[in-house]
Amino acid sequence: MSNITNYLQGKCKEMCPQEEIKMREKEKLLHMLEMVPGTEKSKFPKASKKHMVKAFCRSAAGKQIDKENNLRPPKVLLKTVSYLLCDVIATKKLPWHSVYDFITDRLMAVRQDMVVQNISKAESITILQPIVRFHAYAAYKLVLCHESVANFDPTLNNSHLQECLKRLLHFYDGCNNYLYTDINPTCNDYIVETRPEFEALYIIFNLGNDEPLRRVLSIPDKCKTELVKNALKLSLCYRCGNFTRLCRLIKNLPPLLRATASLHLPQVRRKTLQIMSTAYHSKNLAFPTKVLKDILLYGTTEELLQDCKYYGITGDKECIYLTKQSFDVTKTAAAPRHESLVNSKYMDENLQSIILG
Template sequence: MCTSYEHSASWGNPLLAGTCSQFCPPEESERRKALRRLHVLEVSPPHTEGASGCNTVPVKEFIRSGAGHVTPVPSDLRPLSVLVDAITYLITRVCERSDYPWWLVCEFVTNRLQSIRQDITYQQLTGSDVDYICQLAARFHLYAQYRLWRCPVDKFDPKLNRDHLQQCLVKLVRQGIVSYPEFEAYHLLVNLGNPHSVQHALQLSNDLRSHPCVVRALCISRSYMENNYIRWFRLVSSLSPLEQSAVLPYVSTMRRVALSIVSKAYCSRNSGIPIATMSTWLLMSDIASTAELCTMYGLEVRGDTVSIKRGAFTLPAKEPEDGLDIAHKLSPSHLILPSLIF
């Protein structure tokens, strides 16, 4: 990994260069320890090998800027090398913790990632290591979307997580200096049907636009806009786990569109569609789930066939929050920290 970086000063803004060599400024660390405000994930689990007593690893908290907020001093800011070490620690160590619910892990890591990005903004840092941090943060938010998709909203806010993801992706794809095919594809998949995202992708260089993952993402976006559900689900089935996570919010919509089209195109009194075929079309995990979904939309299931009568399709009171079975056996850090070379 390249460690080069630059400070980029804006007109009229003094340049700050961080001098804090720890994950958390000592003053904040001591204050939070005294007030007993250390997060449970900043304390080493009791079964940690070699741990003596209670080991703590504080990581700087994110505090939103606002009226009355004091401008940070260099000793409160971490230089880029420390920020890289901090995000690597969060991904490889904290994300792997299993002694607490993962929604709590996500809440903690999200806050600390905001703090890392805030330090980058205060120091106006640019360069390959800043891109590296944004890449890991984007992958983390994609993984969180998959991992906590059915988690209650009071524990995981998918909209807020998506906002953080968008901020990371925009920084990576709109900077106009270096482009990354993987993240150009994520940007398209997260913003399906958005004409600005499609236009941006079509204006990429030939080498980048012809990269397999960008070509596939463009095809998926086009299928989504055309309501071509057969092609859309077929292409989605070939995506990587994090790419499938990017399209999760669109799955329910495409299944509703598919059932609406099927209810008109295959309307018949005496015949129907094999439920196994319907399951394949909709990329469902099993026959039972397919039957339940069809029933919710007013389609009658008789044995192994979906019977479609004229006018039977109806919208449920609440759209089902169905998703995809993203099958993988990798740990969070293996999904978030793959090779960055294409």
């Protein structure tokens, strides 16, 4: 008997199967971004076929996900991802958290089609890269908007990011044996060029964790670029409590990785202020406010004083007065805020190129 598994091959040439378009239009399950303009408020909204994107559905719900006519081949999946992360992401019709929900659901359907067809490593890598970048961007964008959990659940988004990132790295690992051969030099160059960004993202997203640090030892030397080495230093600094150097390293990261790293700053600042409250404990000494602001990457003196007040530390525009009794150890890390070191305007204006690479 043959051990070869015959996987299905998608035959759907559009972003959404015709069968689903008819069903969702009939059942009034169209998303506002999929309706024919002008019919959104009518009793029976019309489906705009060029804007329809296959929705995610769980196999346990009694739906058939293994029909070839409903599966999109890799080229269509890539076209779908490009549409979602180029056209839809830029829409101003809805609040960004609603756009995020729509894109996330449709990307889950893309990932589902990938798994059912067991598409090649190279195709999987090409499709997953922008998906990972999207969830990394969303983690920064929506946390800073202080959206309620009803609108945006950062834990769920982080779960999507972690899952997609690990799957992407798994496919990279599957290509390790080819990086030292001339079997497919074009594919080799592409992987060597793109892989370091995601190896670094995995380290920074899981800052201080053991597994990403162990992983660095096993990746090919060609992929251990300066970016990966800096991410490694960043994680080791976090583990060792060298927060001054950690903050210096963050400033040297590219935009998306810097935004991801900045999400760790509230915890870094809390730990630093707690350590300093003991190390600089004195009734007669004070620490210069401007120096501390620069060390911990605060955008303004007011932001630093705000956090100091939150943790029970007194200070003014000139000096911070540190005593171990004043620091409130019961306080968790302060809420994330927009960081001046992350050029949000640049990211928003260049979002398509950042996410699509």
